[in-house]
Amino acid sequence: MANTALSKKELNINVEYLTRVEGHGNIVVNVKDGKLEKCQLEIIEAPRFxxxxxxxxxxxxxxxxxxxxxxxxxxxxxxxxxxxxxxxxxxxxxxxxxxxxxxxxxxxxxxxxxxxxxxxxxxxxxxxxxxxxxxxxxxxxxxxxxxxxxxxxxxxxxxxxxxxxxxxxxxxxxxxxxxxxxxxxxxxxxxxxxxxxxxxxxxxxxxxxxxxxxxxxxxxxxxxxxxxxxxxxxxxxxxxxxxxxxxxxxxxxxxxxxxxxxxxxxxxxxxxxxxxxxxxxxxxxxxxxxxxxxxxxxxxxxxxxxxxxxxxxxxxxxxxxxxxxxxxxxxxxxxxINYAEExxxxxxxxxxxxxxxxxxxxxxxxxxxxxxxxxxxxxxxxxxxxxxxxxxxxxxxxANIDLDMKKLIPEVIDKSKEEITLLSEMLVRAYDPCISCSVHMLKVDFVE
Missing domain, CATH: 1.10.645.10 (Cytochrome-c3 Hydrogenase, chain B)
Structure with missing residues (x-):
């Protein structure tokens, strides 16, 4: 996925844990040579069966x-x-x-x-x-x-x-x-x-x-x-x-x-x-x-x-x-109330x-x-x-979070590292994820 705005800046941002969500996982965004190579939310916890x-x-x-x-x-x-x-x-x-x-x-x-x-x-x-x-x-x-x-x-x-x-x-x-x-x-x-x-x-x-x-x-x-x-x-x-x-x-x-x-x-x-x-x-x-x-x-x-x-x-x-x-x-x-229904x-x-x-x-x-x-x-x-x-x-x-992030990152690439990180964290938090239910969120890795 290429975007002209991406070529203006390459990122290397690593947020090990995202607070205020339930569970653990990773966000990985890889922008290199003007190409968005990877942008995804990784859920890393074991299934609960x-x-x-x-x-x-x-x-x-x-x-x-x-x-x-x-x-x-x-x-x-x-x-x-x-x-x-x-x-x-x-x-x-x-x-x-x-x-x-x-x-x-x-x-x-x-x-x-x-x-x-x-x-x-x-x-x-x-x-x-x-x-x-x-x-x-x-x-x-x-x-x-x-x-x-x-x-x-x-x-x-x-x-x-x-x-x-x-x-x-x-x-x-x-x-x-x-x-x-x-x-x-x-x-x-x-x-x-x-x-x-x-x-x-x-x-x-x-x-x-x-x-x-x-x-x-x-x-x-x-x-x-x-x-x-x-x-x-x-x-x-x-x-x-x-x-x-x-x-x-x-x-x-x-x-x-x-x-x-x-x-x-x-x-x-x-x-x-x-x-x-x-x-x-x-x-x-x-x-x-x-x-x-x-x-x-x-x-x-x-x-x-x-x-x-x-x-x-x-x-x-x-x-x-x-x-x-x-x-x-x-x-x-x-x-x-009909208590006979107990x-x-x-x-x-x-x-x-x-x-x-x-x-x-x-x-x-x-x-x-x-x-x-x-x-x-x-x-x-x-x-x-x-x-x-x-x-x-x-x-x-x-899957929707992944696609949201893939659209968001090119749109905010000119912002500072801190702003991009916060916007990414806020995006995931907006979904109010309960990762324990699914298997579990959230560490954020922006990889150059």
Missing amino acids: FEAMVRGRSMFEVQHITSRICGICSTGHCMASIKATEDAIGFKVSEQTKLLRKLLLHLETLDSHILHAYFLVAPDALGVKSVVPLVVTHKEVVLMALRMKKNYSDMCDIMAGRHTHPISICPRGWTKLPSKKDLETMKEIFKNQLGDLSKTVDIFKTVKLPSFERETEYVSLTHPTEYAFYEGDITTSDIKTTISPRKYKEVIHEFHAEHSTAKHSKNKRGSYMAGALARINNNFDKLNEQAKGVARALNFKVPCYNPYMNTVAQLIEVAHCVYDSLRIIDLFLEKG VTSWPTKDEWKNFKVTSGTGAGVVEVPRGILVHEYTINDKAIVESANCVIPTNQNL
Whole structure:
């Protein structure tokens, strides 16, 4: 790949570790004699083999195993796992169960998005190395961010027994349903956070993100009547049609890249993007009015082709999740919860007599903070998992990060070494990668 701008400068930049991302890896950029010889994100950690771990295990316990894939989006993995087992045996959950699962997914999305925006992205925008210096210069903002994150974690505890690795959601429903007092407590927390949400929008109005665009394909769930997180079909900005979750391989084509121990993904192009920006590009019209108001306040318009704006997309989703959570809570406070739907984590002996399991393959697809997540299991008539496949959002974004960097470097080659390094680091951070899920980020090597 040649570019006239590249001949003006040759680079030899080595950043051994990139902070404020989850996991480890390398960015390698090699510009020599005016030629961009190498520009890629290398994932170097060992595979974790969760698909092998669940083989031979009961469908009623695999969600506890797969939730360990990630400490940030463990609820999402748990949810995708449960949906896959239910789909495999043809089990349909109640509308109450669906709504409560949607509420729990909102809580995890809120917790993760606030973490990313305030603690991983904001230091770059304010010119510091981490959130620690901001404790001195922006103490009240840091305290507010910590309060918001703690509140979302606390509500996850209320809903699922604990935030990380939830215990009360399971195949068929919930082992413990929230009480009226629980719902009232969560509503009060959300109401108290509306001011923090407004302040967050005002703060990020002043944050200047890099100006960069690369038009790509965006992949997400979509639903005809709601902004899709828990249910829906798969769509992309290119095909503009829908694919059922079981046919996810018609869109998500995984492949091996020599420079990565994590698989890459593509559809018709060389890459695609998943995550908040993809969801909003595909489903902007399904956002609630409060979220659309935040989009206007932050001057966000679709389609948006700037990957750095993924953080802004996350803040728009924060508003959507807050107000949709309040809607769900109010619904249950008005009509009540049917506690007769509580189930045991494993069917009892009496339940087994009427609980029929037929062998089959099912897919569970949900949207987690970093993008569309797929779990697929084949289950036999003894309710045992025979095979599994997990497609992680970060894996799906890796090829897109590579192509973004290949376009970015020639455009910023006239900047200083420090500026180019920061822009590269910020680009990767914008995707909010969770490398533990994929296999793991980040050392940066610019090789001359």
